[in-house]
Amino acid sequence: MKSMPLAWRIVLVRPRNPLNIGAAARAMANFGFRDLVVVEPYGPT
Numbered sequence: 599m600k601s602m603p604l605a606w607r608i609v610l611v612r613p614r615n616p617l618n619i620g621a622a623a624r625a626m627a628n629f630g631f632r633d634l635v636v637v638e639p640y641g642p643t
Contacts, residue, residue, distance in 0.1 A: 607633040614640045 608626055613619055613636065623634060 605633070606631055607635060609635045609637060611637045612640060 608622060608631055610619060610622055613622075616639075619634075619636060619639070626632070626634060
């Protein structure tokens, strides 16, 4: 049986600082991850 590669998705929920999104994206690039989802990004009201 042939194994299928795993598909990883990184999810950031309510990140408070845009720098956190950038840091996560850079770390993902270093390890070859490509799928980043941001849920409810922080924004001033």
